[in-house]
Amino acid sequence: MSGDQAKSTTSGAEQVPHPPALPQYPPQPFPGAPYPPPPGAYTWYYPSTADPNGDPGAPPPGPFVMFPPPGIMYGYPPPPTPAQGYGAFSTPAPAVVTRAKRKQVKMACTNCATACKRCDEARPCQRCQKYGLADSCVDGVRKARKVGIKRGPYKRKSKLSAPETSPYPGFPPNGEGSWAATSDQTEGAPPGATPAIPPQYLPPEGYWPYPYYPAPPGYVPPPSEGHANGDGATHGQPPHHPAYYPIHPGYPAMPMYPPPGAYGPIPTSSGQVPPAPPTEPTAGNQTATSDDERPTVERPKKKRRAGGEDSTSKSGKKSKRAANPSSEAPAAATVTPVAPPSEDSPDDHGSPVAHNRSGSVGEPLPPVIAAA
DNA sequence: ATCTTCGGACGGTCAATCAA
DNA sequence: TGATTGACCGTCCGAAGATC
Ligand SMILES: [Zn+2]
Ligand SMILES: [Zn+2]
Numbered sequence: 001m002s003g004d005q006a007k008s009t010t011s012g013a014e015q016v017p018h019p020p021a022l023p024q025y026p027p028q029p030f031p032g033a034p035y036p037p038p039p040g041a042y043t044w045y046y047p048s049t050a051d052p053n054g055d056p057g058a059p060p061p062g063p064f065v066m067f068p069p070p071g072i073m074y075g076y077p078p079p080p081t082p083a084q085g086y087g088a089f090s091t092p093a094p095a096v097v098t099r100a101k102r103k104q105v106k107m108a109c110t111n112c113a114t115a116c117k118r119c120d121e122a123r124p125c126q127r128c129q130k131y132g133l134a135d136s137c138v139d140g141v142r143k144a145r146k147v148g149i150k151r152g153p154y155k156r157k158s159k160l161s162a163p164e165t166s167p168y169p170g171f172p173p174n175g176e177g178s179w180a181a182t183s184d185q186t187e188g189a190p191p192g193a194t195p196a197i198p199p200q201y202l203p204p205e206g207y208w209p210y211p212y213y214p215a216p217p218g219y220v221p222p223p224s225e226g227h228a229n230g231d232g233a234t235h236g237q238p239p240h241h242p243a244y245y246p247i248h249p250g251y252p253a254m255p256m257y258p259p260p261g262a263y264g265p266i267p268t269s270s271g272q273v274p275p276a277p278p279t280e281p282t283a284g285n286q287t288a289t290s291d292d293e294r295p296t297v298e299r300p301k302k303k304r305r306a307g308g309e310d311s312t313s314k315s316g317k318k319s320k321r322a323a324n325p326s327s328e329a330p331a332a333a334t335v336t337p338v339a340p341p342s343e344d345s346p347d348d349h350g351s352p353v354a355h356n357r358s359g360s361v362g363e364p365l366p367p368v369i370a371a372a
Numbered sequence: 373a374t375c376t377t378c379g380g381a382c383g384g385t386c387a388a389t390c391a392a
Numbered sequence: 393t394g395a396t397t398g399a400c401c402g403t404c405c406g407a408a409g410a411t412c
Binding site for chain 3: 102104105106107108112113115116117118119140142143145146149151152154155156
Binding site: 101102103104106115116145146147148149150151152153154156 | 376377378379381382383384385386387388389390391
């Protein structure tokens with residue numbers, strides 16, 4: 001179902017057939033605590049060193065670390081006693097290796113759009129100027145959004161009424177009320193229903209699923225990495241992916257923990273390993289492919305069909321290589337506009353552009369109004 | 373080694389819903 | 393009616409294939 005059709009796919013592909021030996025579970029930060037993440041599993045986040053409240057020496061609001069099951073994150077409550085400390089997390093946070101959120105232009109010129117290359121606000125845009133395509137550097141026509149699309153009942157995610165007895169204002173104390181799971185956890189469940197979580201993965205007393213930890217003072221979002229959070233489209237909603245990772249200096253956290261397959265099954269106190277939770281992409285736990293739930297996955301290697309016309313790609317991209325030998329950074333000036341193969345290619349001056357997905361920019365469609 | 377292609381992640385927008 | 397949700401649609405990163 002789902003929503004964004006091709007968006008969240010993992011391209012299906014690439015399952016690692018047999019992962020190498022799983023790393024051993026690291027020691028727990030304190031008895032009964034969740035296991036810390038495997039080293040290097042994720043981008044690290046850590047708080048600003050500057051305390052806006054002016055007290056650099058103030059005790060932290062508590063360490064937070066993600067905890068399984070896959071797709072659900074919990075934070076650590078403060079340890080039972082200060083004496084127990086957080087030794088296991090006292091390693092210095094490594095340098096953050098994140099990148100700025102990608103910024104898109106409102107409308108790319110047809111050439112850039114077709115070539116899937118970065119454009120800019122200027123007209124002609126830099127890329128077109130560079131390749132001598134200034135003449136054809138014009139905005140595309142945005143396709144009208146479909147209307148009349150029916151949706152099911154909404155799952156309210158925020159502003160849950162909660163007693164203020166919680167240590168986190170606005171969030172119910174553990175054990176009371178219910179916490180809203182991400183849509184993929186509640187998919188198919190009636191509104192307000194408690195998400196089905198394997199008992200062994202229910203948060204221990206005092207723990208809360210990640211999304212409900214507000215960012216404490218002094219903690220700042222990491223220099224966001226494009227896909228690190230899905231916000232932007234959620235208008236100030238708590239991000240579904242961590243934007244803040246309230247970690248005491250020296251207590252790294254990660255967007256999600258553990259990565260599926262990072263460790264073997266979680267050992268139980270009895271030394272047994274519980275049955276693995278349904279981590280496979282099943283309809284139940286993965287279907288909610290609303291944009292906000294886009295899983296951040298390592299991009300699998302792509303395979304290409306040699307020469308074969310794609311056709312199965314979501315928008316019917318086709319290789320224009322044969323007909324349009326130089327498209328991307330063509331010696332445009334010397335390229336003679338070849339008659340485009342299709343009947344309608346208004347702006348496609350046989351340009352250096354390629355990668356046009358039919359129906360997209362460059363091929364303005366008539367106002368598509370859903371029949372409704 | 374460089375160029376070209378293009379899969380799909382990511383971003384932005386806005387219609388559909390829903391609560392006040 | 394304003395706020396929120398969720399999905400449509402566009403942008404463009406970045407890796408693989410093709411070519412020089
Ligand atoms: Zn452009
Ligand atoms: Zn242009």
